[in-house]
Every structure is written in structure tokens, then in C-alpha cells.
Amino acid sequence: MTTVTTTMTEPRTLEPHRAHRAGAIGGAEAPLTRGTDRYMEAAAHALALAATEELRLARGAVRGSRVLLLVGGGHNGGDALLAGARLAASGCRVTALLATQHPHPAALERTRAARVELLAVSEQDASEHAAALAAGTDLVVDGLTGIGAAGPLRPLPAALVTPLVDAGERGHRPFRVLAVDLPSGTGVDDGTLPGPVLVADRTVTFTCPRAAHLLPPAAQRCGLLDVVDLGLPVPEDAPLVERPSDAELGALLRVPGDADHKYTRGVVGLLAGSESYPGAALLATTASVRAGAGMSRILAPRRVVDLVLAVRPEAVPSAGRCQCLVLGPGTAPTDDPTSPEHARTEELCTALGEALDDEAPAVVDAGALPLLPGLLREGRRCSPVHVLTPHAGEAADLLTALGEARTRSEVDAAPSAAAQRLAALTGATVVLKGTPTLVARANPGHGAPFLSLDAGPGWLATAGSGDVLAGTLGALLAAARADEENGRRALDPAAVAALAVRLHATAGRLAAERTGASPDGGPVAALDVAQALPVAWRRLHDAGRGVGGTVAV
Secondary structure, eight states: OEEOOSSSSSSSOOOEEBBBBBHHHHHHHHHTTTOOHHHHHHHHHHHHHHHHHHHHHHSSSSSSSSEEEESSSSHHHHHHHHHHHHHHHOEEEEEEEEOOOOHHHHHHHHHHHOOOOEOOOTTTTHHHHHHHHTTSSEEEEEOOOOOOOSSSSHHHHHHHHHHHTTSSSSSSSSSSSESSOOOOOTTTOOOOOOOOOOOSSSEESSOOOBHHHHHHTTTSOOOOOEEEESSOOOOOSSSSSSBBBHHHHHHHHOOOOOOHHHHHHHHEEEOOOSSSHHHHHHHHHHHEEEOOOOOOOEOHHHHHHHHHHEEEEEOOOOOOOOEEEEEEETTTOOOOSSSTHHHHHHHHHHHHHHHSSSOOOOEOGGGGGGGGGHHHHHOOOOOOEEEEEEOOOHHHHHHHHHHHHOOOHHHHSHHHHHHHHHHHHSSSSEEEEEEEEEEEESSSSSSSSSEEEOOOOOOOOOTTTTHHHHHHHHHHHHHHHHHTTTSSSOOOHHHHHHHHHHHHHHHHHHHHHHHHTTTTTOOOHHHHHHHHHHHHHHHHHHTTSSSOOOOOO
């Protein structure tokens, strides 16, 4: 059992890194927290510190601020009450709406002594009270439910949050929101949103993250995440979700030495582009070159090859030895024999079938994805070195073709379940693109089932961005395969996929910074992202050597 000690007066914020199941967290903490309020006092202290920072952001001062506490039963409600008492002592005007008949007794007594206004509400008048109080509130502290809750909010808490949700989106409403442990109503272990959820500007949790902090769509509702060390033990079981740090991912990158040549650096073969979508081949090829491939082979129609060679003369337009294949960017499969794309579809299907029979890595992207179910029905099987890169719509189509009907909205509502099911049905590693992006391991026995990655700025939602990611992933898988062939280290496809997502996100942020003077950057084109990959590569490599490594949050 791992225990990290720290002072109880000044809790330490940890890196949000590995998320465990709520039950495992509760079980690990229970022997120490049972029969004492010591840890709740420390949690309330950390919560009050975060609240004062939020109030300074909201109005520039703490004294005179108005704070609204949403209080449920259990320790989360107790944390909110105790933090409210501390804020009242700092000069805040604090009101607590009690959504339970059994608030934590010691915390309730402390708030009374601090002259916090306490209002017990019913389901019938909850929305009216919340709406009236929110109109003049600077900060809402959400302590309605904790990690032991399951399913949507019950009617009374739901009535409390509804007018606050209706007040506007984060950044466009008159108050800020601080969540205790997690925004109430989120699926703690699966990241789902089974009912109304008040989106937080900031979330303060303790000991280690919960899956809801790292899995979409709940992760997008948490805002800034503080993981505070209270000196409680971390569960001993394997984590459910991991967010690799830049240092961990950057350690996978290797600067070539004097003895290296193109095959020890990794050779990529790209079956990309078509008469209809020739630019995808250029984007994927450029990305593979800029991400460090020793050689990039382009296997495409003549028009596509000419386009690629005009910009990337180092690309090789012939088949040959490859350590990774990238299949599908810029292709549109068709069953129509009269279509000009029919021959390309047959070529792609043959190459995909051969890749499934091979031990070499392959990236299955875009137009190659719809061809996969037919090959699996023939008895083929993916292995973890085959990496699928669907977005939500493609994941829904794949699952449906594999006999488990899904709509895009259903995948968006439960992306971790969709990614995990795709990995199980195919045997492949799955990169489900989104915010955040998930990497689902085909064999969860070798690490956490999911890796959660920052997908980069919203500017990356642009045509061709996925082609750049596919080429980047191809280059990194080829390099990892070359390292494995030369005895440097074993290939971990999920880790390499996570590295590719992070490299792509970093390049997207660098490209956006170049085009816009604001903190949010400016519009980017996919080719801008590919061109930024070498600088992104260097940043991650430096992080892996201890030069400015951070967790990508």
C-alpha cells in the first residue's frame, strides 16, 4: 500500500495521472477515515483555498463575495459546509442550500457557528431558491454528490442544478463553479452523463483522480482539476485510466545515432489518397516525414504520387520493406464496379488483409475502417499492433457492422464503452478520436484499459487533421518496430498511439500560436500542423529527458 505523507495544514496538489475505481478508492481510505473528521477538515481547507482563488478570478477579492453551497449528504456535503465556514470567516456572505435531511452533523454545527445562512429546500421550491440566489452569486460550490453516487441526480438535487445550468455555459454565466470531487451527476467510473450536470470551472478531488476526470464526456465538465494529497493511501489495484505525462511519452523518442540508417529509424508505407481525395496522401506523407520516419513510401494512383512528390521529393513511390503500413487516409471504399475508386478499394482491401496476417504494425484509418468487418467475418483477426483510428461516427459504423448497433450519439454519450468494445471485438488497439482522445488497449492485462490524452486545441477540428495524425502514428510505430527489431525495447502499441496523439496535439497548439496572438491561438490548416511536428517532437523529447516535463491536462 502506497502512502504519501504531507502536512494537514497545507495539502499538496498532485499530478492528475492515474484514475482508480471509486470503490477501490473508498476501500483504501476507509481504515483511516473511519471515526475521524481529520481528513474532512484537510479536504475542506484545500477546497477553501481553491475557492478563494476562484473568487479572485471572479471579482478580484474574497471579502464581500457571495458564495452558494449546494449541500448533499455524506462527506462531500460536509466538505462543502466546512469550506463555507472558512469562507465566511474570511468575509464572504455564504448561503447553503441543503438537499438532504441528514447533512454532516459536525460540519453543520460549524457552519451555524460561522453564521452561514442555512436553507433546507424541498423538491417543489428547490429551483426557485437556486435561481434567486444564483442571480447574485460569485461562486457556487457543488457538494451534492460524491464518488459513491450512481446514476442521474435524484429529483431534489436535479431541481437545484437545473436553473444554474440554464444560466449559461462556462465562461458565459454570472458565477464560477467549484466542484467537490467531481461535478455532481457524472458517471464516476465511466465518465458518462446520465442526467443534468452543472459544468465546473474547477474541480478539487483527493488522493488520485476518478475515471470521470479523465474519460469523456465527463472530463470536459470538470474544468481545471486539482488532485490534492491528504496523506491517504492510493488503491493497490491497477488503474482504470491513465493520463501519461509528457515525460513518460517523450522517453519513447530516440535521437538517431551515427550507426543508424533508414531501416533502423523506421520505414512507413502509406496506402493513402485517391482521385477524389489526393491531398490526404500529401498530408499523411508529410506528417510521417516530419515525425521522423527513416523513409516514407507512397503507394497511390499516379496523380496522387505526382502531387506528393512535387512537395515531398524524398518520398519513395514504390513498394518494398516497411515496418508499418498506414492504410486508408483519403480513400472512399465503394462496391460499385463502374466507379473510378473501385480498383483503389480492391487494392486497399487486399493490403489490409495482408496486414492482418502480418506481425508488422499497421494504422487502419478512414477508408480502410469499413473494410475491416468483412475481413473479420472471413476469420481474420487484428492484433494489438494494428491500431484503429475512428472518430465517433466511424466507431458507430464499425460496431454496427460487427453486429452491435450504435449511433454516433450513443458513442458520444459513452465513448469509453465503445472504444473498449471495439478493441474486444477486433483484437486491435483503438484510438477513439475526441476530447479527450482515448486509447483502448486490446489486452488490458498489460496496463490500464484506457489512456486518456489531451487532443489539442479546437483549431485541430479541420479537414486533413486526421490524415496528419495517421501519418504521425505510422512514423512512430515504424520507429518503435525498428527499435524492437534491434533489441532496444519491446513495442507497446498503446503507448506509441498515445505518443502520436500527444505529438499531434502539441504540433496543433504550436501551429495555432503562430497564427493567433491571443492565448487561444488562431486558425490552422492541417499542413501547418504537419510542419510543426519537428518542434513538437523536440519538446516532448526534452520532457522525456527531464527538461520541462509536465502532465498534459
